[in-house]
Amino acid sequence: MAKVNIKIAELRKQKQIGQQELAEVLGVTYQSVSKWETGTTMPDITLLPAISEYFKVSVDELLGLKPLCEQQYMQRNTDDRTSWNESTDKLFQNRKNFWNEDYLKFLVENVWHITSPISVIDFWCGDGYLGKKLLEVLPKGSSYTGIDNTYFIKKATETFMDTDISTEFIESDLYNINIDKKFDLAICQACLRHLNRPMEVLANMAEVVRIGGMVVCVEVNREFENVGTYIDGINYDDLCTNFDYHPLWKTELENEGRDYAIGMRLPFYMEQLGLQDINVRMNDKVMFTSAQNSDYQKDLQEFMQINGWDKIRGIIENESLIEFFMNRGIARVDAEKFVMMQAKIAHHLTQTEIKKSILKVQGLMITYGIK
Numbered sequence: 001m002a003k004v005n006i007k008i009a010e011l012r013k014q015k016q017i018g019q020q021e022l023a024e025v026l027g028v029t030y031q032s033v034s035k036w037e038t039g040t041t042m043p044d045i046t047l048l049p050a051i052s053e054y055f056k057v058s059v060d061e062l063l064g065l066k067p068l069c070e071q072q073y074m075q076r077n078t079d080d081r082t083s084w085n086e087s088t089d090k091l092f093q094n095r096k097n098f099w100n101e102d103y104l105k106f107l108v109e110n111v112w113h114i115t116s117p118i119s120v121i122d123f124w125c126g127d128g129y130l131g132k133k134l135l136e137v138l139p140k141g142s143s144y145t146g147i148d149n150t151y152f153i154k155k156a157t158e159t160f161m162d163t164d165i166s167t168e169f170i171e172s173d174l175y176n177i178n179i180d181k182k183f184d185l186a187i188c189q190a191c192l193r194h195l196n197r198p199m200e201v202l203a204n205m206a207e208v209v210r211i212g213g214m215v216v217c218v219e220v221n222r223e224f225e226n227v228g229t230y231i232d233g234i235n236y237d238d239l240c241t242n243f244d245y246h247p248l249w250k251t252e253l254e255n256e257g258r259d260y261a262i263g264m265r266l267p268f269y270m271e272q273l274g275l276q277d278i279n280v281r282m283n284d285k286v287m288f289t290s291a292q293n294s295d296y297q298k299d300l301q302e303f304m305q306i307n308g309w310d311k312i313r314g315i316i317e318n319e320s321l322i323e324f325f326m327n328r329g330i331a332r333v334d335a336e337k338f339v340m341m342q343a344k345i346a347h348h349l350t351q352t353e354i355k356k357s358i359l360k361v362q363g364l365m366i367t368y369g370i371k
Helices: 008-015 019-026 030-038 045-055 081-095 101-111 129-137 150-159 198-207 222-226 236-241 246-255 262-272 296-307 315-327 332-350
Strands: 119-123 143-148 166-171 183-189 209-220 229-231 276-282 286-289 358-361 364-370
Touching (some): 008 019, 019 030, 019 045, 081 150, 101 129, 119 129, 119 198, 129 143, 143 150, 150 166, 183 198, 198 209, 198 262, 229 236, 286 296, 296 358
Parallel strands (some): 119 143, 119 183, 183 209
Antiparallel strands (some): 209 364, 229 358, 276 364
């Protein structure tokens, strides 16, 4: 049963009235209103229609079972790169599971047919992990330029420190890039999905490559991602259907511009920018953490940390998450189902006496086109 989280205090503040004024309207004492707002007591059921009518909300909205229609949207601003600075451990652990190195080599040699040294520019280069892997399979003499904030540029510089690769790093956001040089290849990975204006950044990628140069975007489609996890001992149908993300994705797309289906839309966006010879590949990496592997405990711990299943959330954390989902138009009962499922998975994985194999398909789409 969904928890009641009555919204009287929030609605009263929106209407800019005091507890005494509301109490007089309803014919109760201000102490009663105070107790409702702190959760000490609940209004009599016969008062709920009157309270709802006064605030012009439904009873479900009043009781916190549905999001308030007039509630201010909570911006995430995931394209503010500084917000990523403290998430590097989880970020880097996840991205190293993106590639089979032989497939990256296959793309360079057999798909893109790169046989001579080229210049590469990497948008949101992070710690330079992908850049280093790419330069290792490109013809010797190729050069690398990474774009990111100060924090990540420092990380990327350390990644390339012991190599003889020619590197340059540019501190810049992705919307306001001022680069005179033209490159042979512009690439980004798991970047556009987090941006509020991904089309602008894609246009900037196309702008910095020479005529005949290539734009490569490695991005996920959230639909693929959400059905790509299998955990031994957890019902797969529950993993796939426990929670419907579509209201959240739709709300974020409408309010911020972040596109959950960017991986699917990229070929069409590249067409709009006038790129030629556009094609799409699927990354063949599948992460399988077997209970029989010698690195099982390490792989399991990393998998749990990446997905937030390494600990059981407390009441305050869960309530904050529920409020976040409700802010995006999701009913409380559905948000609570998600929280309960996350707790179930975390509990299942942290029971160390039974080993569980895990499979994760990232479903990364590699879209590329020629300028």
